[in-house]
Structures are given as structure tokens and as C-alpha cells.
Amino acid sequence: MNRSTWLLLRLLQVIPTFLLIGVAVFVLARLLPGDIVSSMLGERASDAAINRMTHQLGLDRSIGAQMLSFLESVARGRLGDSLAFHVPVLKLIGDRLPVTLLLSGMATLIAVAVAVPMAFVAALTANRWPDLLIRSVFQVGLSSPVFYVGLVLLTVFAGWLRWFPVGGYGDTAGEHLYHLFLPALTLALSFAAVVMRSLRASILQVLTAEYVDFARAKGLRGRVVLFRHVLRNALIATVTLVGLQIGSLLGGAVITESVFAVPGVGRLMVDSIFARDYPVIQALTLVLAVLVSLALLVSDVVQMWLDPRVGR
């Protein structure tokens, strides 16, 4: 199999994945306990109002008919209107998705920028004090709950020191970056810890490889060996890991965006769950699942680029 065929097959895998995601989203929404409509309309709603809403949502049809109609609508890009806000779901998500993507992007950049050099320092000083110190600090980052880290950063840097605003998103591009720094840092802390640990382990493994010894024996300078031979090979596993972590990052955004009052899809998810806004919950689950599977696709492609053995 050549690499183009591999890439084509990998892209084709996305289709059944999306279909399965669609079915799963539909089934999960129906598996939720209790009557969705009476929960949405509240305890004081009349039976007539409940019957009317049940009919409007098509919940009085058979499950099979509902699923086919749902999948057909999704395929046509029609995700319905928000029950709470009475605007198209796609508009709600479209307004907020760039915010979450910017936040996740910033978090990834911060995490990688911190984790890669630290992983090198830790690996090159394995089991000595710099390594132990770095691992201990990152362990704290890894084991601290996101909402707690967020609140601490918010209280210290926004509440006390006033270096940053207390949440929000701002109006201009510069303000967006300024407002999103603390939430991105919150998300980046645990992400960086995962990347650092993985990369450190890979570097240690690669450092013992014969081709590294050979490169050194050729008389290559230490820096060239490290960046051309060690880093590139050590990054292969880390790239996959970063792809896998996108899901956790988006999950973390649900909490971080709520704590920092960032108007992204994470907070929209929380608001929609509280409002029992099922079309939005379904659409968001779908969009986030698609995003994660696209991230995995991208990480596979990057891995192919880094590792010529992939796809052969």
C-alpha cells in the first residue's frame, strides 16, 4: 500500500465514524431518564402544553421514524432551532465555535511551548533534581481539577493582582487574546503535564537507540543529534497523544468556559443542559465528536509525515 492509498482509506474511515456518531448522539438523547418535555416545561406546565410540545418535537412518532428523520436532517445540515433561544442551532454554534477553537488552540500552544523544552531538560537530567522538580510540578498540574485551577488563577491574577480581566471575551482581537490567556493557561496545565511525561519517556527511549549512537559516532554535534534525530523520532508518539488529548481539551473547555464566562461552545453545552435544550445538546455533541475525529485524522496525517514507516 502506498501512502496516498493509506491516506484515502484513512479519510474514508471518517464516513462510518460520522454515521456512528450520529446514531450514538440520537440514542443517547433518548436514553436520558424521565420525560424530556415535562422536564423542559417545568413542574407547572399543563398537560395540553406538554402534549403540544411533544408533538412539535416529533416525540410522539416511532423511534425508528425519529432516528431516520434526525439522520436525514443532519445529512442536510439542518440541526433545527434551539428550544430555549428560538434561533437556529447552527447559528448558536457558529457564533461560539471560533471562541472555543481559539481557546483550545492557545491552550495547545501554551502546553506544547512549555512541555517540549521541559521534557528535554527532564530527559537529559533523568532522575536528577531538575528532572524530579519538573516532574513534581507537572504532577501537580495533572492532578488538579480544572475548575479549581481556574478559580485559583482567576482569584490571584484577576481578582488580587488585576493583571487580567475576570473572565469574558472582549471585543477586539487583542482583547480576545488577553481575555483568553488565563482560561487557556488553565486548560494548558494538565495538557502540558501529559505531553511532558509522554515526550520525556519517548526521548529517554530514543536516546538509547542505535541510530542515535551512530549519529554521535559520525561526529554530529549534540544539538543536531537532539533536534534532527531524537526530537523528530520522540515526537511521533507525542503527536498521537496530542490528537487524543483534543477530546479532553474540549471537555475541559466545558468547565473552563463556565468558570471564566467565555462565550464558547463549552459554556453553551452547560447552558443547554440546564435549559434541557435537546436540539442544541445533540448538535453540540455531534459537532464536538466530529471535531475530535478530525483532530485524530490530522494527527494521523502528521504522524505519517514524521514517520515514513506509516502507510507502507
Added chain:
Amino acid sequence: MMDTKVPVSRRALLGGVAAAATVSAFGLPTPAEAAPVLGGKMIYARYADSQRLDPVFTELNVDIWVMNNLFDTLLLPTPDGKGLKEGLATKWELSDGGKTVTLTVREGVKFADGTPMTMADVKFSLERAMNPKNGSWNSMVASVASVEVTEPATVVLKLKHPDPTLLAALAMFNTSVLPKAMYDKIPGKDDDEKGKIFGQKPMGTGAFYVSDWKIGEVMWLKKNPYYWKKDAAGVQLPYLDEVEMPVIPDDATRLLKLKAGEVHGTEFIPYARVKELQGDANLRMELWPSTKVTYIQFNCRPEYKGKPNPLSNVKVRQALNYAVNKDAIIAITTHGLGKPLSSFMSSVTPLHTGSGPVYPYDPAKAKALLAEAGFAKGLEITCHALSGNQDDQNNLTTIQQMLAQVGVKFTIEQMDNASRVAAYRKGDFQSRTAYWTDDIADPSEITSYFVYSPTVDCLHTGWKSEEADKLFVASQEEVDPAKRAAEYAKMQDIFNHTGPTMPLYETPYPVAFRKNAKGFVQIPLGNNYFEAAYVEK
């Protein structure tokens, strides 16, 4: 939203309420105060965004509590939530044995776009509110048979029968006056469809209009330059040019923003944080009297899940009430900010009766009553709690320990909201937590749900009192205020002493402001008023 931790004495609460009330009467500054600052912007952080600002179709407090800034009703609730005062109508009188209501409408009123309000707008809005197909509130004006208007300023309501609640209903949000001409131009096959569009960019005769709205994020209200109301000194209202309402669901973040001075005020202060904010020199903690009551409700049917139900015995229900120390619960859950209920309705609901707790703490009496009911050896009861709700958790674990003292094994079942509501509507619960807030300055709404069995089987408990049912029917047509008050006193007596609930406490609305942000008012029905709010430099 209201999980709390720091104890505050009830005296502190009452002091807070009194202080807040003397700051301004309904937001209007008292003569002793400095003149209000005109212009500027107030930023008021909310815990959740509005969803549909259509007076007829909304069912949510996040809409109802801000709509009074956008729309006016013919009458308005008084600041204490118990009476009525002039709104868009300046005079009103009953005739024909209470079957005709004639209102004189204020002249010269304009909508926020400068269009004059006409009698056609009034008629259209009332008929839209009365339409049985429209929303959940039409029953409040169901007694109206016809709306007749005469230009320039008279509206006559012909009633099917005398209705003592109708005037209060004319002060309720669902009877707000909308601009008919603007509404007619909105596409849609019915009021529901048109209302969805109207509710995204509503406009009325109120102090403000929605100038922009990023849904779920922030809403901006701009001053209505044509607003009809002036303050006591003759200064045009509203004072502010703009109110910005960012949505910040997280309590800690909202308070941090307030403390950092990034917002001027915010709502739903957790009880645990009230004392801390009271001690902050830059802030002013306000505790507005509310109609919110918290209670446990009991299923009174003879059987529950195929077995005899001890709660069908009135003595068991009374025993449980005597066995629970409400003051302790108030201290634990509300940090002393609540007060014991003296009736099933709040003490600020009109026609409320009672002064002391309905059931003073008396475990010995509880044991005696249980013995009389045949449960000297104890009994088991389950209670549906809302999963993740801190107040429920605090209330129920405290109750659990107190009931254990009288031999009652009280099992708490945590349930998600959807399952809990479904079980409630089917009457499939033995006991459950609940709370209530009034939407109208009249006791009929809460009484119809709690006491009058045909509405929803008395909170779906299966409890029924024929005498109370008859009293309620009579009270709905009783035009003599004294007789109606007596009927309500009797209904409260019956329900409080034999009914299907354990009244726990009533709590105020906790809001906090920067010291320089003044004039905000929240009335017991929950409505937020910004018309006399201002920000000092």
C-alpha cells in the same frame, strides 16, 4: 444556585431588608438622598440569560424578571408586592356587581421607537394574553369575556363573572402592552411563531428597550427616550442611558467581577457569601423580601408502590412537622437568612395569615402523634431530592437526622430533574423537596396549586379538602375584600394543619452592588427595576 455556608443572624437579614427598603422606595430616591446621576451605564451580571422576551409565551423567571423594564401593564404592583398602583391606566373602577371593569388609560404614552400607544394596542395585547392557545398564563385573564375600547383613553372589560384577581392580573407581565403595528408586520402563521421573533427584539413602552443581544452572553438595554414616567422631583426616568447585562453562570466568577469593580451589581448571591459581602466596604448587600417558599410535600394517597402509605394519615404528617426543627434548617441551609413559614404562602403574599411557625419544634408531641397513628415502633419514608442541589442536600440530611430521633427512617433518593419531574406529575413519590415563587400579587395562584384539588391534585399529592375546594371557588368570585380575606384565612388554616406539606422557610432575594451603584429595586414577585437606578462617579 443558592448553596451557602456562613451563618448570618435573622436580625441581620431584617436589618438588611430595612436598610435596603429605606435606600429608596421602589427605586425612587428619598428627599434626604443626593440627586441621582443622570446618564451613564450600569453593568448588572446575571446568572443566566433570558430566552424569550414575549410576555405571553415565556414561562421563565429569567424573562419575567426583566420584562418589566421593557413593557408596562395597565396597573403595576406596589413595592411591597401586596397592592396595586397606576400603570398605563390612571383610574379603574368596578361596576355591574364586579362584572365590568372600566379603566382610563394614560394619554401621551409612546413606545420606545416614538410611535404613540393607541387603544388598539391595548385591546390587541389583552386579547393576545386571553387567547387560550397562547402560552400558560391565559387562565389569569380567563374571566374576561370581551375587551371594548373607546378612543382616546377608555378600556372596558366585560367579565363572565366577578373576579377579584383580575386587577392583580392586569399588573402581571402577561398583560403587558405591545406595539400592534410592529407585531403585525412580523411573519408567522400564529402568535407562537410571531412571538418567537418578537421575543428576540422586543419593544414596549417601558423604561428601556433591547438595543442588542448576544444570546447567552450579554444583553444591552438602552433608555427609552419617550418613557412616560418621572420621579418624585419631576426628573425624567430612567436615569441611566444603558444597562448592560452580561451572563456569568458561575457564582464565584460573578462575585469576583463585582469585587474587582468590573460589574456594578449582581444577583443570586450564595447565602454563604452574604456575610462576607456585607463586610466589604466597597459593596452594598441587599436582601429584598421575596415570595419564595421552600417546603417538603407528602403523597397523601392510601397506597404508595402497592403498600399502605403512612403519610395518608394526617397525624403522621403533623408528627413529621413537629419533629423537624426549622430554625436549625434555616441556620444550616440559608445561614440564617431565611425565616420559618407561618403559612404555606410567603408572608409577603397578599392575604397571608399567621405569625408564628405553623409547627413549633416539639419531638415529644411528634412521638405521641406517631403512637396515636399506630407507628410507635417507627416507620420508613422515602424522599425525592434533586441530584446535585446543595440546598436539597443540606435540608434533607438535617431532616433525616431529626426524624431518626422520633423513629422515622427517612431515605433520600437523589434523582435527575427529568425523572423527578416525571414522577411528580404522575404522583409517583412518597415525599419530595420543592419551592415556589408567586407571579401575581394575589394569593389565588399559589392557592390554586396547593389547596384547590381540581388544578393539579394539590401539588400532585392526592390531598383533598372539600371545604377548602368550596372556599376557593367562592373566593374566586368574592368581590367583598373582607369576606375574601376570611375565606383565605380559613383555607390557610385547613391546609396548614391538615395539608400535604412540611413548610420549611421563606428566603429573600440576595443581590449585591458596588457602593456607587444605587436605585435598583427587586419586588417580592422577583421583578428587577432599573428605571431609577444610577451610578455615582
